[in-house]
Amino acid sequence: MTAPRSSGPALAVVGATGAVGSVLLQILSQRADVWGDIRLIASPRSAGRVLAVRGEETEVIALTEDAFDGFGKGDIVLFLTPAEVSARWAPVVTARGAVVVDQSAAFREDPEVPLVVPEVNGHAVRIRPRGIVAGPDCVTAAMIATLGALHAEYGLADLAVSSYQAASAAGRAGSEALRRQLSLVAGSTLGEQTGDVRRAVGEDTGPFAAPLALNVVPWSGELREGGWSSHELAVRAETRRILGLESLPIAVTCVQVPVVTGHSLTVRARFEREVDAGHAREILEAAPGVVLVDDPEAGEFPTPADAAGTDPAWVGRVRGSLDDSRSLEFFVCADNLRKGAALNATQISELIAGEFA
Ligand SMILES: NC(=O)c1ccc[n+]([C@@H]2O[C@H](COP(=O)([O-])OP(=O)(O)OC[C@H]3O[C@@H](n4cnc5c(N)ncnc54)[C@H](OP(=O)(O)O)[C@@H]3O)[C@@H](O)[C@H]2O)c1
The missing domain is CATH 3.30.360.10 (Dihydrodipicolinate Reductase; domain 2)
Structure with missing residues (x-):
């Protein structure tokens, strides 16, 4: 795990080892860096793997309750995981006060979860009664x-x-x-x-x-x-x-x-x-x-x-x-993998981070 490095919000990427997760790590290294601690999470199969993000070697940790230690209001957790994993773990994150940005199908039809593409309805991220924002399917x-x-x-x-x-x-x-x-x-x-x-x-x-x-x-x-x-x-x-x-x-x-x-x-x-x-x-x-x-x-x-x-x-x-x-x-x-998932999720996360800046 990397040490906190700035006053920006912390970001956790659950599913960092997947097809979307890998692209997301590249995107984080390419865009303006608004994040403090970045934590990489995946299944226990991937725990201990080391991935590069923002030019730093970062160890992947397994998805457990402890993986979100220190996360709270103003922090963001991205779920780039199968829908059943997002459905199970997103409430664990929101209970801590952090915001979830989910790229799976778990919440896309929930009327209390805004479904957002920033170029079209970016304003919708602000109204999130469940503390969750969803990104759409890639099509x-x-x-x-x-x-x-x-x-x-x-x-x-x-x-x-x-x-x-x-x-x-x-x-x-x-x-x-x-x-x-x-x-x-x-x-x-x-x-x-x-x-x-x-x-x-x-x-x-x-x-x-x-x-x-x-x-x-x-x-x-x-x-x-x-x-x-x-x-x-x-x-x-x-x-x-x-x-x-x-x-x-x-x-x-x-x-x-x-x-x-x-x-x-x-x-x-x-x-x-x-x-x-x-x-x-x-x-x-x-x-x-x-x-x-x-x-x-x-x-x-x-x-x-x-x-x-x-x-x-x-x-x-x-x-x-x-x-x-x-x-x-x-x-x-x-x-x-980019506009269809990782880029859209990053854009949503940046909008939310801007609210707390
Ligand atoms: N691919 C696309 O073009 C695309 C576009 C839009 C939306 N999406 C959605 O984005 C999500 C991720 O898709 P993907 O294409 O990146 O899938 P993927 O390549 O299969 O990657 C899945 C990721 O989820 C993790 N994961 C799986 N089971 C887990 C568990 N029980 N606990 C913790 N982590 C777990 C995997 O970790 P391990 O490596 O450790 O197994 C991996 O990091 C899916 O919901 C998908 O529908 C994908």
């Missing part, structure tokens, strides 16, 4: 800044979204499964039949519902009524919540693609007012957290390979609908 996070900016101008009336989700959204297990499958496929002789991919990968498809290498898988989450997946319903509910549009019609289709990091989405948005694609581009260009790359003549549009490792949502292929003057089509990419 919601990838598109919400673009939608928030367009909604402010045109009034969002209807939304249809398809995701092209990276494997690391399923954590370390997801990216490891994709890498393993790609090496199995690369080492086998493939014909033109999908069955060859299934044979090469075998039964163990990791956290995915089918082989992901050289494939696309139109499924993530659990089955819900009507054939929807829990993930699709979550993106719908979260988008409505963050935009404050509780009855917005939204259709979501979640698809896993063989990309390690960087979610992509196609979005069809219908508005209350007529949309001009050129003006919409200007709005997107000026939107916080959004970068416009939209020059198809020059072959310029965003891809997840460009978005991975960067902070903003990259938007391109902005087109007015051919059939409906109130609709817009676009493509957006964002790093699921």
Whole structure:
């Protein structure tokens, strides 16, 4: 554990060893340092590991009650853990007076827990009756800044979204499964039949519902009524919540693609007012957290390979609908580990730290 080093609030990162946790430690080293003591916490499996944060070697400690000793009012604990771990331990932290920022699905639907993307509804962090603030799912996070900016101008009336989700959204297990499958496929002789991919990968498809290498898988989450997946319903509910549009019609289709990091989405948005694609581009260009790359003549549009490792949502292929003057089509990419999780959680934590400064 590191010694306290400044008068800033203490920060604990629970899940520091995970896919999101590792990126969060990089982000803490890159941004203005507003923190005092930084404590790294994970499961007992990782206790004793040493990780670098802010250029200091810091030992990981196991998640126990004692892990939060010294934490109280004005301090912040980030949960980058499975939902059941967040649900079990967040109340332990809030009982001590510290604020929880949770990146799991545990509290996203709780009306007493604000669901926050700072570029869109940063003001919401201040009202947190349970002492907990949640960040959204990585698919919601990838598109919400673009939608928030367009909604402010045109009034969002209807939304249809398809995701092209990276494997690391399923954590370390997801990216490891994709890498393993790609090496199995690369080492086998493939014909033109999908069955060859299934044979090469075998039964163990990791956290995915089918082989992901050289494939696309139109499924993530659990089955819900009507054939929807829990993930699709979550993106719908979260988008409505963050935009404050509780009855917005939204259709979501979640698809896993063989990309390690960087979610992509196609979005069809219908508005209350007529949309001009050129003006919409200007709005997107000026939107916080959004970068416009939209020059198809020059072959310029965003891809997840460009978005991975960067902070903003990259938007391109902005087109007015051919059939409906109130609709817009676009493509957006964002790093699921950064804006989809670690960066958003850091931004929320900085807003809260600012309250106590
Ligand atoms: N990956 C994304 O793109 C993404 C985006 C948005 C939200 N999220 C959410 O963020 C959370 C973390 O995701 P991830 O992708 O980083 O997952 P991950 O790679 O599987 O990492 C999970 C982290 O949680 C820790 N952990 C697991 N069980 C624990 C326990 N019983 N006690 C204490 N620590 C425990 C792990 O510690 P050990 O290493 O010691 O096992 C690890 O640090 C999840 O809720 C996920 O849904 C992820």
